[in-house]
Amino acid sequence: MNAWKEFNKGIIKENPVLVALLGLCPVLAVTTTVINGLGMGLATTFVLLGSNIVISVMGKFIPSKVRIPCYIVIIASFVTIVDLLIQAFSPALNKSLGIFIPLIVVNCIILGRAEAFASRNKLWHSILDALGMGIGFTLALFLLSAIREILGSGAIFNIAITGNISPILIFVLPPGAFAALGFIIAIVIYFTKKSAEKNKGAK
Amino acid sequence: MENTKLIVSYPPYTKSKDSIEKVMYTVVFALLPAVVAAVYFFGLRALALIFVCSISAIGFEYLINVFRKQEIACFDGSALVTGILLALNLPSNLPYWMAVLGSFVAIVVVKQLFGGLGFNVFNPALAARVFLLISFPVAMTIWPIPFSVDMQTAASPLGILKTEGLKAANSITLWQAFIGNVGGSLGETSALALLLGSVILFWKKYITWIIPVSFVGATLAFTGIFHYMEPLKYASPAFHFTCGGLLLGALFMATDMVTTPVSKRGQLIFGLGCGLLTGIIRLFGGYPEGVSFAILIMNAFVPLLDKWDNYSNGKKWRLTKMRSVIVLTCIGFFSAFLLYMTDNITKEPIKKAIERVKVEALRQIFPFEFSDKDINIAFDKNGKEFFEIKNKDNSLRGIAVETSSDKGYGGEITILVAVSPDGKVFNYNVLSHKETPGLGNKIENEAFKKQFNGKTLDGFNWKVKKDDGFVDELTAATISSRAATDAVKKGLEVISNKYFVENKK
8 A cells, every 4th residue: 555655646646747847848848749758758767767776775875975976876877878778779769859868867856756765765665656756757748748749730649630720830839838738737736626625525 | 173174285385495486496497408398399489389378377377466465476486387387288389379378277267266376276287288178179289290390280199199000109219209309299298308307306305206106107007018918009108108298297297286195195196096097098088198187187186185194194084984985986886887788788779770860861862762782971072971872883873962051040950962963953851950840840841842853053043032043932931941942052062062073174
């Protein structure tokens, strides 16, 4: 039950993007197509999983004075691994995600989980936490990129769906990213409040 | 905690009873043989450069003194030493303004911003040299040949070793390198002059033998091990001893009183570290010479080494203090290992992926099929890359070249243009652009590309219709259309310059 909660919380209740508003730079920048969004989400999940595992195992040995440099070195090596793998096996994704893959190093979700969770929890819980947070991040990216691709390019997974109707270009541009993300966050807040009130009423 | 405040010492006072002036002017005297050698080999331009560096260093020191409302100390000799040392680290034909910039970095940034004489962490002259080397890599690595009247230039022996291999480097005799008759910076070429000059510093006990000997020894040992394992691949220790800045660094840079450890043990570690890093960078690094980098890296360790002495002498040093270092080092090794494994796995696929992307881009712009083997890469005299598609009989079927135009709406547009052997455009492919989605990025659409098909350089007015040319511009994206037209035309031009103009002659 407890373990399930560690996994669960990242998806809705403490969703890194929609609730904690962390790591918004890649979220806004790469979500012009669903494939980009999913690629970024999965890459970040991989790094999160790797760094959470290593930091949770090593946590006790790392002196607190040098913990941030240690975390950054660990995170940076996993990011480099992902970067090399993507370059090797998905050159197209590499081209469209570009600089944002190396920039996962400074994504505050990962350092945040390392500092707030992995360094003080058991391995098993840290793995679940990483998976939950990673899936929450990927879902948010998927949602945002799907909206942006459908509205902005009239396509999904690069397959045109709207025919001759001209797409609303602003959604593939930066302002559209802010607007769409704002709407998604608003809807999430609306529903979480509603369910909170329901719970109160039930009690 | 009181005693930790005293660690930042003022080494020129603690090391010698003589005043700063006396020490510094003795160092200037010790540098004279190297200065004379520099002028002998590189002529009056070398003297002028030494002058410019010295005067500007003293000038900047004066300005800082005024600015910080300090006692005017610009004539205490330390700025002069920094200026001369900087000049000795530069090629003799370096533009004067770069030398003045170097003095600025040395005196203002590296020395005074860290607190002035006695407080600077890094050796000012060296840090300035590295600043210039990284900023102006071309100007800083073209070395005039000694005695050449018209300033002929060449690579330094270490540069030759790095780029052309051991065979080319072995054409330099050791005696030539020892007296200094080789390409290099002003002061580093003549090992003889440097050794002569340093005698006075040893005699006056301004420098001890520990750092120079451990520095040079570690470099020789490191390069020696590799040389005797594979003599055909690695240069001999004697080559490394006489060429490059090893002696200048070990005798005059790594012995700077301010930026080196106080204790003998600290100096030994400092020297060994410098020597080892120099060897590693020379043999395996990206730069041919590693002395400056090695000394600067070890400069950064000096506060730590001094602190260590302070603790260990007082028996306060405990293993816990080392734990941070050990853990961080272990994590570094762990990471390096992980990356090494990944790199091994992905090296080949990445190479293939890059190839494939290129070939795919080529496939899209030629109207005919071809196999990977038919692609030949050629270069023109400027080193520009051309992709030639050959027939079975080795005759030309088409040529493609990458060009760009910076006239785009969002900046540069890079395209790959394919041209037939009789000078007609086949098609092009946009490799990168920053044009507006929905407007300018339509330069990627076939409908726009099509109108260049079959056009030649002379038989077509390479302008958009708005500018009285032949190209139908995209609606609301005239600028992007102009840029694309410009890029295609440029591609056609470089191809015809290489293939057609030469053939006509």
